Amino acid sequence: MRASIIVFPGSNCDRDAQVAIESVTGGTPTMVWHRDSNLPDTDLIVLPGGFAHGDYLRCGAIAAHSPIMKDVVRRAEAGTPVLAICNGFQVAIEAGLLPGALVRNANLKFICKPVHLRVENTHTPFTHMYDEDEVILLPIANHDGNYMADADTLAELTDQGRIVLRYCDSAGAVTEAANPNGSAMNIAGIANAERTILGMMPHPERFVDEALGGDYGRSVFGSLMGALA
Amino acid sequence: MHAKVYITFKNGVLDPQGKAIHHALLALGFSGINDVRQGKLIELDLAETDPDKAHRTVDEMCSKLLANTVIETYQIELTA
Numbered sequence: 001m002r003a004s005i006i007v008f009p010g011s012n013c014d015r016d017a018q019v020a021i022e023s024v025t026g027g028t029p030t031m032v033w034h035r036d037s038n039l040p041d042t043d044l045i046v047l048p049g050g051f052a053h054g055d056y057l058r059c060g061a062i063a064a065h066s067p068i069m070k071d072v073v074r075r076a077e078a079g080t081p082v083l084a085i086c087n088g089f090q091v092a093i094e095a096g097l098l099p100g101a102l103v104r105n106a107n108l109k110f111i112c113k114p115v116h117l118r119v120e121n122t123h124t125p126f127t128h129m130y131d132e133d134e135v136i137l138l139p140i141a142n143h144d145g146n147y148m149a150d151a152d153t154l155a156e157l158t159d160q161g162r163i164v165l166r167y168c169d170s171a172g173a174v175t176e177a178a179n180p181n182g183s184a185m186n187i188a189g190i191a192n193a194e195r196t197i198l199g200m201m202p203h204p205e206r207f208v209d210e211a212l213g214g215d216y217g218r219s220v221f222g223s224l225m226g227a228l229a
Numbered sequence: 230m231h232a233k234v235y236i237t238f239k240n241g242v243l244d245p246q247g248k249a250i251h252h253a254l255l256a257l258g259f260s261g262i263n264d265v266r267q268g269k270l271i272e273l274d275l276a277e278t279d280p281d282k283a284h285r286t287v288d289e290m291c292s293k294l295l296a297n298t299v300i301e302t303y304q305i306e307l308t309a
Contacts, residue, residue, distance in 0.1 A: 104245055
């Protein structure tokens with residue numbers, strides 16, 4: 001599985017993503033600078049977490065117009081899978097690859113902690129190694145993780161089974177108390193209609209080793225390796 | 230021409246920062262505030278001298294970058 005990780009000025013989870021992919025798949029991803037015009041041949045594109053362009057104007061807004069993003073969008077529309085994590089999710093939304101918006105957390109705080117998530121759709125190349133409705137733990141670290149979309153978009157996401165991850169409690173109940181940031185319907189991650197693009201606020205690449213607090217994130221990369229080999 | 234672009238959340242979009250400002254004003258002793266919404270001002274100094282052309286260009290800047298039209302709305306003010 002050939003993976004390409006886009007690096008924007010201010011990205012800071014790109015190397016974690018690289019280590020995670022190396023650890024789980026044994027392969028070495030290519031790091032692609034945002035000013036490059038073209039991606040190499042690749043089976044997977046990763047938009048990593050961080051603070052691209054300092055979150056200036058809006059999170060991901062300037063990164064979405066980086067030179068490399070023309071090729072990223074072209075490949076994505078042609079079917080190359082994209083894993084968009086945290087700031088990467090924001091970039092994907094600003095680039096029009098996923099619907100809705102990510103705004104300031106409802107309590108206005110930067111929230112940095114592990115949270116429980118329910119894996120609601122395991123029929124994606126990103127999640128097929130999880131069990132249906134499995135409850136996992138992944139860290140979130142963000143100020144603007146509050147997912148917002150109009151009623152029609154939320155209905156479409158629901159009807160098409162595109163809500164992939166939702167914040168829940170340790171027992172798997174999707175409750176208001178378990179929602180760290182006010183996201184509509186406790187949405188933590190969504191997919192496009194073809195299920196080839198996953199945008200998620202939590203960081204799977206940060207939980208690939210028990211020494212880090214958990215290894216629930218390994219199955220995201222393992223699933224991709226299985227789906228794309 | 231000079232353009233001032235005011236960007237605010239659309240009605241119906243929750244603005245927790247506006248609410249925080251509201252509470253802070255109340256804590257300072259101000260009363261009679263029904264609501265507070267906060268937004269952005271972006272000022273552009275353009276070489277273009279034709280107001281119609283300038284307005285069209287700034288409008289395009291807004292829809293493509295300056296505003297996220299999913300959740301934000303904008304107003305353009307042009308001066309010579």
